[in-house]
Amino acid sequence: MIGIVGIVVVFAMVVGGYLWGGGKLGIIFSSLHYEMMIIGGAALGAFIISNGLETIKGAARNVAAVFTGPRWSEQDYSDVLILIYDLLKIARASPIQVEEHIEAPQDSTCFQKFPRILADEKAVALICDTLRAASMNYDDPHQVEEIIDKRLDIQLHHALKPSHALQTMADGLPALGIVAAVLGVIKTMSSIDQPPEVLGKMIGGALVGTFLGVFLSYALVGPFATKAREIAEQDHQFYLLIREALVASLHAHAPNMCVEIGRQCIPGEFRPSFDALDTALREPAAGT
Template sequence: MFAIIGLVVVFGSILAGYLMSHGVLHVLWQPAELIIILGAAIGAFIVSSTKYSLGLVLKNLKLVLGDPGMSKAKYLDVLGLLNSLFVKMHREGVISIEQDIEKPEGSSIFNKYPAIAKDKHTVHFIGDTLRVYLTTGDPNEIDSLMEVDMKSMHEEESIAPHSIGRMAESLPGMGIVAAVLGVVLTMGKISEPPEVLGHHIGAALIGTFIGILFCYGVFGPMGAKIEQANHEHHMYFAVIKEAVAAAIRGSTPIIAVEYGRRAIPHTFRPTFAEMEEKLKS
């Protein structure tokens, strides 16, 4: 929704300002320029991509129109799930959660939080970490293992926005290409009256305009939106990491989830009382 509103504001502001200066709209409609600029930019983007990176870009495009969905309720849910696991570990021993992490789809704990249970990345991050601890009984390397996992996740998430950003940076150059071609065509009509030449020169300059507009008004913001969404996703996993690391170090369940709560960004962070009420419920 915000992406659509933003694009409406970008194009609406430009067109409104142009019309206020008594501009003629049909002059801006140059489909040949659009084909040259966007086609060349997309072609160069495909040349620069591998099958892996192209797949990541296509997969992440949904984030442009969507939203990461981060909220206080989502953070409270993950704290509630972790607390249930930690309480079971504390009361019945680490081995008691073996079935929960081996078969989360059949776990009563995970099934209390269906939104999290459907998120395979979250389930695997929690399950794989606790599985290593359950298998080895060694808490010393768990924190480092989670950091490695998060670093790998972060590096993969950065590929899509960087790829889109590089394509955006190429658009002004492609706009110049289209403008030069327009000038070449105009030179072939050098004997025409000034009003005809003016029309063709204006059409050529539209190429530069389109390239800059789509760079800074469309594709650049798209890459930035995906990058921000992935950053919010990374903060979510940082909360899980802090809570799990504390539990494995031997903290009580409430202290472990408090470590997680303190890692939540202030905008979404529940108060201790709100968290306590959630855990009791």
């Protein structure tokens, strides 16, 4: 919702200021369609050339996320801590029994209680792989920590690729605006024998290209890329808290202590209170 507000403010201030200063929208609208075709089409084509299909799909999801916000909610953060608590309690009681949950999470009663987490392959794989590694009795838990850190670094790198691609597009838009403006000047020069009022409109139309390139770059695509990066990093905190809670278990901390360590790693706006989480953990469904 806040993204829509920002877009409305941008257009209201730019268009409103232009009109207040005596500008006329007619000359912009008369050339907007073909200038937008040149700039937008070239930017889209360059974006497709320089990125793979997965990055292109990720960029589309990132643009949508600007309006919908981060993927994980406060409830999801609480749920994943409860899930980890359940699994750690089972692992402490019976290492063999926990294998039933981590080898077939789709059939696990623990995972099935939290369908949003179960639907996320990365979260499920991180939990199951770490618990599986713990069951192998590594001599040094730091070995598992190192593996998890490398895994999460790669995961974050891939999550940020779409926002990087959008930022690259934003950086190129002003230059594409100049391309459109130069083409407009070329068209104007071919009509140099026309009266000044005709040439003035043609030059004004050419300058619309420069305006569009700069406007799209700094007022729309650039901010979208920045927000997409922020959301990707915020969503990554969900996996970092899983990491912290499970790493704590590798050092033989009690399940409730592991969960508290994970809770402390949650961003403030999503962090459940200690009492709220403690109450959720004490419910009959937890740990059964």
